[in-house]
Amino acid sequence: RKEVEQDPGPFNVPEGATVAFNCTYSNSASQSFFWYRQDCRKEPKLLMSVYSSGNEDGRFTAQLNRASQYISLLIRDSKLSDSATYLCVVNNNAGNMLTFGGGTRLMVKP
Amino acid sequence: EAGVAQSPRYKIIEKRQSVAFWCNPISGHATLYWYQQILGQGPKLLIQFQNNGVVDDSQLPKDRFSAERLKGVDSTLKIQPAKLEDSAVYLCASSRGTSVAYEQYFGPGTRLTVT
Numbered sequence: 671r672k673e674v675e676q677d678p679g680p681f682n683v684p685e686g687a688t689v690a691f692n693c694t695y696s697n698s699a700s701q702s703f704f705w706y707r708q709d710c711r712k713e714p715k716l717l718m719s720v721y722s723s724g725n726e727d728g729r730f731t732a733q734l735n736r737a738s739q740y741i742s743l744l745i746r747d748s749k750l751s752d753s754a755t756y757l758c759v760v761n762n763n764a765g766n767m768l769t770f771g772g773g774t775r776l777m778v779k780p
Numbered sequence: 781e782a783g784v785a786q787s788p789r790y791k792i793i794e795k796r797q798s799v800a801f802w803c804n805p806i807s808g809h810a811t812l813y814w815y816q817q818i819l820g821q822g823p824k825l826l827i828q829f830q831n832n833g834v835v836d837d838s839q840l841p842k843d844r845f846s847a848e849r850l851k852g853v854d855s856t857l858k859i860q861p862a863k864l865e866d867s868a869v870y871l872c873a874s875s876r877g878t879s880v881a882y883e884q885y886f887g888p889g890t891r892l893t894v895t
Contacts (some may be wrong), residue, residue, distance in 0.1 A: 772821030
């Protein structure tokens with residue numbers, strides 16, 4: 671089983687749609703969780719951290735379910751500019767290193 | 781603030797040749813990472829430095845890969861000899877410290893093609 675698993679997609683959605691991605695992780699001792707965004711042929715950039723209580727940043731909402739070991743990212747009112755690959759990231763059991771999922775590709779169409 | 785710099789941006793070599801990549805982190809960032817990103821996959825950590833010391837290199841194929849950060853600032857990653865499966869983007873990242881609470885900033889990467 672991979673340490674961090676994501677549905678690779680692509681998710682094809684129209685502008686204005688709401689889309690959700692899930693990610694599962696295998697290490698129950700993981701403590702820190704993030705979503706990164708990676709545009710085509712660009713470097714990854716931090717989108718948001720994921721807190722136990724869930725957190726929201728504009729149109730983006732991240733949630734953590736420790737019991738089921740998954741995190742989610744919800745994007746409301748999708749924009750063309752949201753088209754990218756979204757990487758789920760979890761710290762490993764050594765504490766300080768990050769493990770990246772394979773990414774979920776989102777394509778927002780006009 | 782200048783970002784993480786990497787060079788070269790692209791490199792094409794034949795298998796069994798050697799190649800080196802260079803990274804200059806954001807000024808003041810003590811921690812530097814090298815990742816390998818194969819097409820269609822997420823980045824995989826190869827090695828992590830804290831200043832000029834290695835924090836973790838457990839996923840570095842040490843029979844062919846080596847990395848150094850001698851003065852605790854810029855870093856080089858070398859592959860010798862290269863294999864076809866080394867074709868990937870090599871990403872360098874830096875952060876203020878080793879804690880995951882510090883955001884990692886990535887450079888633009890070096891795209892390596894081994895033929």
